[in-house]
Amino acid sequence: MDSNTEVVSAARAGLAGWEALVERYSRLVWSVPRSFRLSHSDASDVYQCTWLCLAEHLTRIRQPESLGTWLVRTATHQSIAVLRTRGREVSLDLWEPESTLPPPDEVAVTNDRHRRLWTALALLNERCQRLLRIAAHSPELSYAQVADALGMNVGSVGSTRSRCLAELRRKLEAHR
Known part of the structure; x- marks a missing residue:
């Protein structure tokens, strides 16, 4: 669910x-x-x-x-x-320390943003999902390493990533 x-x-x-x-x-x-x-x-x-x-x-x-x-x-x-x-x-x-959690309204807004982002990401094709996940979780990787991991040409990593990000933005806007 x-x-x-x-x-x-x-x-x-x-x-x-x-x-x-x-x-x-x-x-x-x-x-x-x-x-x-x-x-x-x-x-x-x-x-x-x-x-x-x-x-x-x-x-x-x-x-x-x-x-x-x-x-x-x-x-x-x-x-x-x-x-x-x-x-x-x-x-x-004295038995419980004061909460260090962010205020509840910030938590609600953050959770909503995360939910919308993951929902939009799931709507992308598998290639875009994999590329954006690698870019988000391993930004230190070179284009050559990303291309090798995804079986792409090195020259197409940047343009594909740009197209995938643009598509993700469109999906986020459509689900506001």
């Missing part, structure tokens, strides 16, 4: 889909109450309430691809509600 649409559909259908959904977004949901510096027990309550809200609204999610944003907003509202209830005291939970 790659897309959020598939995962949400599977979650609506049964427990295995729900587990995939929780696995995909667990760290994101947990990071929100921790970013509010809630105690471990308050953060756990927010975490559980966020998933409960999703379970209650799962059949009404109209844009599964925006689920990460929905979860961040829900966890944020839950965290603010806990702060209002508990007062403005700052938890000094």
Whole structure:
């Protein structure tokens, strides 16, 4: 299951889909109450309430691809509600260090960008996929080494890479 649409559909259908959904977004949901510096027990309550809200609204999610944003907003509202209830005291939970994770909205945006990039890359032909993967993961390789690895002429590596990048850009733009 790659897309959020598939995962949400599977979650609506049964427990295995729900587990995939929780696995995909667990760290994101947990990071929100921790970013509010809630105690471990308050953060756990927010975490559980966020998933409960999703379970209650799962059949009404109209844009599964925006689920990460929905979860961040829900966890944020839950965290603010806990702060209002508990007062403005700052938890000094000595058992867990302060989170060094990036803010949840950055995580959601980054995950969305990565998902869109990998989806667009998968739509390219195999030759472009292999060439772009080599270029991304081993930029130190010479054109001769890349050509040898892919069975291409050395002179066509640069122009092929340019065409593949242009096609990747078009696919990314088409899936915005």
